[in-house]
Every structure is written in C-alpha cells, then in structure tokens.
Amino acid sequence: GGQGLNPSHCGFYLSCLHTVTPCFPDGMLKVAHEEGVQGLWSGTVPSLFLVLNPAIQFMTYEAIKRRLHEVYGLQEFGGLVYFLIGAVAKAVATVITYPLQLVQAKLRHGHDYKDLPPRPNMLQLLSYILNKHGLAGLYKGMEAKIIQTILTAALMFTAYEKIATFVFKLLRSHQTKTKY
Structure with a gap:
C-alpha cells in the first residue's frame, strides 16, 4: 500500500x-x-516581434465584428458568431506571425542546418529556411499549433463577449435604479 x-x-x-x-x-x-x-x-528580437500576434488578433477580431454590425445592424450576436470571429482572427494572426515563432524556437533551442553558423540572427535563419525549403518551410509544424490556439482564442472571445454583455447590462440596470 x-x-x-x-x-x-x-x-x-x-x-x-x-x-x-x-x-x-x-x-x-x-x-x-x-x-x-x-x-x-537569444530569441529576444523574434519575441519582441511576436507582440504583433495579439495585436493582429484583436485588430482582426474588432474589424470583423464591426463589419458584421454594419451589415446586419445588430447590437449583439450569438455565442457561435463570436466563437467563429475569434477563430478567424486567431488564424489570421497565427498565419502572419508563425514564421517568427518558428525562428524564435530555432534560436532558443538550436537548429541542425549545416550551412548556418550555430547562432545565426533572425534574418539569416528566415532567409535560409525560405531559400532551402520555400514558403512551406516557414510554416512547418504550424498545423499542430494552430488547432489548439484557434480553439483557445475562439473560446476566450466568446467568454469575453458574454461576460462583457452581462456586466454592461448589470451596470445599466444599476444606473437606472440609482437615477430615480
């Protein structure tokens, strides 16, 4: 035992x-x-560039949401719509920034490219991968990452919108009660 x-x-x-x-x-x-x-x-420069990922994600999310509000004239959407907008926004941000994430990982953990110095800079590594493996080389391994990150972001935006809606309704009802 x-x-x-x-x-x-x-x-x-x-x-x-x-x-x-x-x-x-x-x-x-x-x-x-x-x-x-x-x-x-090592890996600091790509890390600094990776702040673009959430910036692109939120900008894309807000742009899609704003456009849907204009087209459909609704103040609120259902949870599925927010989920899908969040998924698309994260997919866009990930596709744009994934090559930097790949380079960051290789700078941190090393690479096995014989034609490169052991510690190349970000541009050397990006250029090497692009020249040897093409555009597809910059996205190697993304499929494993993208599913998890898209689902996480989609759930986060859905929860955010539902919580924000609840809080704003609560605040509005509290304001009308205190006015009279």
Missing part, C-alpha cells in the same frame, strides 16, 4: 531541489559562460 508523504523526507527533497535548481543569477552566468553574453539575448 501507499505510505503517503513522510514528513521526515520533506527536508531531504527540499535540499535536493535547492541543489538541482540554480537561482536566476547562476543560470545567467551559466548561459553567459557556455554561450557567451549573446546567448542571454
């Missing part, structure tokens, strides 16, 4: 955890020593 967690073992486990897990400065020193100071900044 299971013994459960013996409290006398906790100190041992915690001491092991402390010796195995380095603190942040130790980790930085290790990276700087093994990869040079440049290694501390």
Whole structure:
C-alpha cells in the first residue's frame, strides 16, 4: 500500500531541489559562460516581434465584428458568431506571425542546418529556411499549433463577449435604479 508523504523526507527533497535548481543569477552566468553574453539575448528580437500576434488578433477580431454590425445592424450576436470571429482572427494572426515563432524556437533551442553558423540572427535563419525549403518551410509544424490556439482564442472571445454583455447590462440596470 501507499505510505503517503513522510514528513521526515520533506527536508531531504527540499535540499535536493535547492541543489538541482540554480537561482536566476547562476543560470545567467551559466548561459553567459557556455554561450557567451549573446546567448542571454537569444530569441529576444523574434519575441519582441511576436507582440504583433495579439495585436493582429484583436485588430482582426474588432474589424470583423464591426463589419458584421454594419451589415446586419445588430447590437449583439450569438455565442457561435463570436466563437467563429475569434477563430478567424486567431488564424489570421497565427498565419502572419508563425514564421517568427518558428525562428524564435530555432534560436532558443538550436537548429541542425549545416550551412548556418550555430547562432545565426533572425534574418539569416528566415532567409535560409525560405531559400532551402520555400514558403512551406516557414510554416512547418504550424498545423499542430494552430488547432489548439484557434480553439483557445475562439473560446476566450466568446467568454469575453458574454461576460462583457452581462456586466454592461448589470451596470445599466444599476444606473437606472440609482437615477430615480
């Protein structure tokens, strides 16, 4: 049978955890020593560009929603409409930014391209992949990522719209009660 967690073992486990897990400065020193100071900044430029993903996602979502409001003249849509708009918006953002996500991963975790230096910059890596593998090479592996991210974003936008609608109705009803 299971013994459960013996409290006398906790100190041992915690001491092991402390010796195995380095603190942040130790980790930085290790990276700087093994990869040079440049290694501390590996993947930073693509990460900065990846702030475009949520910006594109929200801009696309709002543009589609605004257009649907203009075309159909409705103030609110059903949950399925918000779900679909959110899915399309995330798909657009992911397709636009996926090559940067791919490059970021290769800069962080390394690559196996023999014709490139071990630590190429973002443009070298993008250019190499495009030249060797074509446009399809920039999107390798996207299908595994896109399903999960689209569903997550679609659910997030649906929940956001439903919660916002509820809160605004609640605030409006509270305002009319306090006016009189």
